Amino acid sequence: MAERDGPPEAAGGQRFVPRTRVMEPDDLRRATWRMAHEILERNRGAQGLVLVGLQKGGVWVAEQLVGVVREVSGADVPCGTLDVAFYRDDIGLRPVLTEEATDIPVDLTGRTVVLVDDVLYTGRTVRAALNALADHGRARAVQLAVVVDRGHRELPIRPDFVGKNLPTRSDELVEVSPTGVVIGDLAEPG
Amino acid sequence: MxxxxxxxxxxxxxxxxxxxxxxxxxxxxxxxxxxxxxxxxxxxxxxxxxxxxxxxxxxxxxxxxxxxxxxxxxxxxxxxxxxxxxxxxxxxxxxxxxxxxxxxxxxxxxxxxxxxxxxxxxxxxxxxxxxxxxxPTQALLDCYTVGVERRARGLRPGLSGLRVGIVGDVRHSRVARSDVLAFGALGAEVTLVAPPTLLPPSLDGWGVAVSHDLDSLLGELDVVYLLRLQRERMTEALLPSLREYTAEYGLTRRRAARLAPDTLVMHPGPVNRGVEVDSDVVDASVITHQVxxxxxxxxxxxxxxxGAGSAAGAPPGPHEAADPAAVALPGGGSDDARALA
Incomplete structure (x- = not known):
């Protein structure tokens, strides 16, 4: 079972306890709106762009960004999904989520790919995603858009587009969904 | 799991x-x-x-x-x-x-x-x-092929309720045994079609029907699974001749014409063309898709x-034990703490 989607019953019986709501749906909408504009500004339009949402939390964010880009520029930017389970450096330590799929609708060679995820933390998922992307063609450039950058990087990776910089402790959890962004803790059951 | x-x-x-x-x-x-x-x-x-x-x-x-x-x-x-x-x-x-x-x-x-x-x-x-x-892996790929090919034809991909005929040398066939288990586990109705000499001595507990008459079944089958005649394993005279086998149990062009249009013709390979199946029936089958x-x-x-880890089965890594955040990130943070390990 996914530790990021399913019911907040985690391995070891610990569960997510929400503490502080840091973004409301409206804040989230404004942040996505701004990020879409920044993506267009940086790339001087939508020509040659592909947005790729990381399974699983990045997929809906990528779809929202593509929607705003369409509204603003009239361009239909291809939107893909990428599952990095086979590329992680911790294979064997976590369950594989068989319902998540990779779907890259176009050859990436010569295009600018914007990787989209909900939370940027250690950077290891992005590292795996970069390796996975390379198997789909040689992109002209790869950029990174995240809703929340919570710090604690373990690799030299930085985002290009950020919804919100959110300082956290590493024992906290950040939950991003269309209904907002919440910081919480893991609690023992009972 | x-x-x-x-x-x-x-x-x-x-x-x-x-x-x-x-x-x-x-x-x-x-x-x-x-x-x-x-x-x-x-x-x-x-x-x-x-x-x-x-x-x-x-x-x-x-x-x-x-x-x-x-x-x-x-x-x-x-x-x-x-x-x-x-x-x-x-x-x-x-x-x-x-x-x-x-x-x-x-x-x-x-x-x-x-x-x-x-x-x-x-x-x-x-x-x-x-x-x-x-x-077993042959049976798994057979189940997979049935699902994929039926989906491609706009049919219900599940195997439950499908009528599968496994035709030929069941006695010497490990493929048949694994297929009976796998098709059966997924709810298909399996009929073994073979001369009595090419059936195992006992079919107790197999949960299958048996027929010696391929012609009477042709129109009803969703899947015709042909087995190779395993001449190298036959140590006794189980068949009068290959020609007689083909006449009774081979999927000839004439028999293939009587199958329903969506019936899948499968074979684990290697194929004895002209013995258990006619050559041009092979070319219209899904045998290469199976491969x-x-x-x-x-x-x-x-x-x-x-490769697949399991939250329930695998012991936690050192970081997971030490760091509560490494246990789970419900709902958020796909760049999650399990990556610490």
Whole structure:
């Protein structure tokens, strides 16, 4: 079972306890709106762009960004999904989520790919995603858009587009969904 | 759910079969990429240990392992130290000492993979076909092929309620035994169609129907699964002649014309063209799709055995024990703390 989607019953019986709501749906909408504009500004339009949402939390964010880009520029930017389970450096330590799929609708060679995820933390998922992307063609450039950058990087990776910089402790959890962004803790059951 | 060995289809059960088939879907996508390779099993070693001739199963497993970035050792009995008198047990010990993570075993005697699994200390054992007994990965790829081909024809992809005819030399066929288990586990109704001499002595507990009349079934079958006439395993006169077999049980052009348009014609290979099936019926069948799907299904099996972790099954890594955030990130943060390990 996914530790990021399913019911907040985690391995070891610990569960997510929400503490502080840091973004409301409206804040989230404004942040996505701004990020879409920044993506267009940086790339001087939508020509040659592909947005790729990381399974699983990045997929809906990528779809929202593509929607705003369409509204603003009239361009239909291809939107893909990428599952990095086979590329992680911790294979064997976590369950594989068989319902998540990779779907890259176009050859990436010569295009600018914007990787989209909900939370940027250690950077290891992005590292795996970069390796996975390379198997789909040689992109002209790869950029990174995240809703929340919570710090604690373990690799030299930085985002290009950020919804919100959110300082956290590493024992906290950040939950991003269309209904907002919440910081919480893991609690023992009972 | 993860396994330690895949010896029989019965080890998996309906849920395990479904899980492997779902994984196979992912590996079909991987196989369709310009670079059909993922680093999932980098650093693992898979040995194919074949004591009996094989083309597709061995190549299929080795291709699958390479597409997962595993290293591959090929052992064939003919050119090994078995000729110098080394025992099977010592051979297994030697391979394990070289750090092999999985042994794909084929042997002409039934039960050898079980024996190897008892000897193996850490390597996972996959049954690549043992005697007349089982060939589980063939059954898995057959189930996968039925699902995919039916979906492609706009039909319900599930196997439950499908009428499957397994035709031919059931007696000597490990494919038939594994297919009966797998198709049965997924809810298909299986009929064995064969002359009495080519049926096993007892069918108690098989849960199948038996017929000696292929013609009367043709119009009702969703899947016609033809078995190879295993002439090399026939030690007694079980058939009057090949021509008589073809006349009664071969899927001739004339018989194929009477099948329903969506009926799938399958065969585990290698095909005796003109014996169990006419040559142009072969070309209209899904037999080559079975082979292509075999690679993805075997990738799924190897990944399921060697690569897939399990929150319930695997002991937590040191970071996970030390760091509460490493246990789970519900709902958020796919760049999650498990990556710490």
């Amino acid at each position: 993860t396994g330690t060995n895949l010896l029989s289809v019965a080890d998996l059960g309906p849920d395990g079969i479904a899980e492997v088939l779902r994984l196979a879907d992912r590996f079909v996508e991987v196989s369709s990429r310009p670079i059909p390779k993922v680093p999932a099993l980098r650093g693992k070693t898979v040995a194919s240990v074949f004591f009996e001739d094989s083309t597709r199963t061995r190549l299929s497993f080795e291709t699958a392992a390479r597409r997962l970035s595993a290293d591959v050792l090929t052992f064939s009995a003919g050119s090994s130290s078995l000729n110098k008198g080394e025992s099977l047990r010592d051979t297994v010990g030697t391979l394990e000492a070289m750090g092999v993570d999985a042994l794909v075993v084929r042997h002409r005697s039934s039960g050898v993979p079980w024996q190897v699994a008892r000897w193996a200390r850490r390597a996972a054992v996959v049954n690549g076909g043992d005697g007349w007994h089982e060939h 292509a799907n075999g690679v993805a299904v075997r990738m799924a099996v190897l990944f399921w055995l060697l």
